[in-house]
Amino acid sequence: MSGDSLPRVPLLINGEFVQSATTEWRDVINPATQQVLARVPMATADEVAAAVAAAQAAFKTWRKAPIGQRARIFLKYQQLIRDNIKSLAAILTAEQGKTLADAEGDVFRGLEVVEHAANIGTLQMGERAHNVAGGVDTYTLLQPLGVCAGITPFNFPAMIPLWMFPMAIATGNTFVLKPSEQDPMVTMRLVELALEAGVPAGVLNVVHGGEQVVNALCDHPDIKAVSFVGSTRVGTHVYERASLTGKRVQCMMGAKNHAIVLPDAHKEQTLNALAGAAFGAAGQRCMAVSVAVLVGAAREWIPEIVSRARGLTVGAGDAAGTDVGPLISCAARERVESLIERGLQDGATLELDGRRPALGGPLQQGNFVGPTIFSGVRPGMAIYEQEIFGPVLCIVGAETMDDAIALINANPNGNGTALFTQSGAAARKFEEEIDVGQVGINVPIPVPVPLFSFTGSRASKLGDLGPYGKQVVLFYTQTKTVTARWFDDASTGGVNTTISLK
Numbered sequence: 001m002s003g004d005s006l007p008r009v010p011l012l013i014n015g016e017f018v019q020s021a022t023t024e025w026r027d028v029i030n031p032a033t034q035q036v037l038a039r040v041p042m043a044t045a046d047e048v049a050a051a052v053a054a055a056q057a058a059f060k061t062w063r064k065a066p067i068g069q070r071a072r073i074f075l076k077y078q079q080l081i082r083d084n085i086k087s088l089a090a091i092l093t094a095e096q097g098k099t100l101a102d103a104e105g106d107v108f109r110g111l112e113v114v115e116h117a118a119n120i121g122t123l124q125m126g127e128r129a130h131n132v133a134g135g136v137d138t139y140t141l142l143q144p145l146g147v148c149a150g151i152t153p154f155n156f157p158a159m160i161p162l163w164m165f166p167m168a169i170a171t172g173n174t175f176v177l178k179p180s181e182q183d184p185m186v187t188m189r190l191v192e193l194a195l196e197a198g199v200p201a202g203v204l205n206v207v208h209g210g211e212q213v214v215n216a217l218c219d220h221p222d223i224k225a226v227s228f229v230g231s232t233r234v235g236t237h238v239y240e241r242a243s244l245t246g247k248r249v250q251c252m253m254g255a256k257n258h259a260i261v262l263p264d265a266h267k268e269q270t271l272n273a274l275a276g277a278a279f280g281a282a283g284q285r286c287m288a289v290s291v292a293v294l295v296g297a298a299r300e301w302i303p304e305i306v307s308r309a310r311g312l313t314v315g316a317g318d319a320a321g322t323d324v325g326p327l328i329s330c331a332a333r334e335r336v337e338s339l340i341e342r343g344l345q346d347g348a349t350l351e352l353d354g355r356r357p358a359l360g361g362p363l364q365q366g367n368f369v370g371p372t373i374f375s376g377v378r379p380g381m382a383i384y385e386q387e388i389f390g391p392v393l394c395i396v397g398a399e400t401m402d403d404a405i406a407l408i409n410a411n412p413n414g415n416g417t418a419l420f421t422q423s424g425a426a427a428r429k430f431e432e433e434i435d436v437g438q439v440g441i442n443v444p445i446p447v448p449v450p451l452f453s454f455t456g457s458r459a460s461k462l463g464d465l466g467p468y469g470k471q472v473v474l475f476y477t478q479t480k481t482v483t484a485r486w487f488d489d490a491s492t493g494g495v496n497t498t499i500s501l502k
């Protein structure tokens with residue numbers, strides 16, 4: 001297909017899907033085959049300004065929309081997503097590479113946030129104290145901020161946009177979304193469904209682009225808050241740049257997630273959990289288990305971990321039976337392969353080498369790396385220090401659980417961690433002493449459901465409040481206190497020159 005006949009991903013400005021006037025376009029590529037699926041624009045400065053202006057204008061009325069009106073949009077939206085989940089997953093797999101089942105999971109974890117947004121009536125309630133002084137009451141209003149922006153990564157192109165705009169809009173804000181330029185198509189389909197559900201013109205806008213568009217969003221004086229999910233390098237830049245203009249910012253960033261395996265763990269369940277969490281989505285999850293810390297006699301389990309990994313099928317995400325799909329791009333594959341090479345140079349033992357898996361037909365062109373396992377990994381090695389973001393599991397040995405906890409607490413990242421054990425006492429000690437924001441006990445990827453919030457910590461996060469759940473209601477609102485006195489007669493009691501309320 002020639003470049004010019006390819007579908008072009010539109011912008012969404014003030015309720016209209018429009019074609020960008022830019023001269024700069026990138027290809028959206030199926031990572032299993034290199035087939036070009038569409039072209040995505042790098043929006044111009046004028047288009048970014050128009051999107052923000054539309055959101056700013058829509059805020060004047062949307063901020064006053066009653067709770068029931070906001071809630072009912074998300075009730076309808078969750079049903080539309082549910083009805084379309086198979087076709088959403090198919091778009092996602094084509095442009096991102098993960099298996100169809102995992103793509104449905106990606107949509108589903110976002111759908112759970114939409115369901116929660118439909119409960120906005122109970123989430124956005126203030127507090128009230130009666131009679132804080134004689135005849136005086138104090139209460140809070142959780143008021144929307146204005147125009148908010150979201151910048152999302154390639155690895156969850158359904159779930160992460162759905163972490164952002166539903167809760168921002170449900171709380172009364174308007175929104176400008178900047179999806180990943182690598183896989184924007186499923187995000188755009190979700191945006192279409194949001195309009196079908198009743199999100200009014202200008203309340204949700206979408207611009208595409210890279211560094212320049214992101215910088216324009218960070219700098220724009222009419223944007224009040226920025227939510228970012230992506231790499232530590234870019235997230236740190238976004239946090240600093242958007243904070244400079246006084247914005248509220250939350251950045252969820254890179255990770256190195258350790259799972260400790262104690263010798264008393266249920267062996268079969270643990271081996272299955274490790275293989276799924278290390279190699280699922282080709283390791284391209286911010287909560288993937290990338291380091292297994294085998295304690296004591298569990299160090300003897302390496303051959304079984306390797307055989308579990310060897311049993312996984314590498315292939316296209318839309319093929320039945322595939323466990324591990326491709327990496328997102330040629331550049332990502334080259335980076336992962338070069339880190340595997342670094343692991344060898346640094347002296348780790350390559351127990352399983354997934355480079356260049358033998359695949360036929362069009363998949364020969366795909367960005368595949370199969371499950372790869374290193375043992376004998378130590379801090380200081382590149383494969384331990386860097387987020388590989390590929391299907392590579394590093395195995396570290398430890399004498400005791402205390403040594404394993406010390407290793408994890410010394411690592412700067414704090415996204416997720418897990419412990420495999422059958423001992424309640426060990427689990428309780430672990431949850432108490434581990435300095436990581438999301439803890440799994442026999443759960444390898446402990447991403448909380450939206451009744452809670454995503455609570456990555458330390459170097460995996462900048463900003464106080466996490467995405468979705470109760471924390472994000474506070475992120476997307478300003479708490480105003482009102483202290484009110486209503487006189488029941490005309491007496492004034494005279495002039496009071498002290499600070500106290502009586």
Ligand code: NAD
Pocket residue numbers: 151152153154155156178179180181209210211212214215229230231232234235237252253254255285286387389415456460
């Ligand atoms: P990325 O940082 O490259 O891109 C994220 C967003 O930033 C994209 O929209 C991209 O267009 C934009 N961007 C890229 N380069 C930029 C630049 N120089 N200046 C401004 N904006 C720029 O991340 P990615 O590769 O898409 O996603 C993978 C990363 O995201 C991994 O590090 C992963 O751990 C992280 N992630 C973290 C979480 C979490 O919750 N902590 C969740 C998912 C992904």
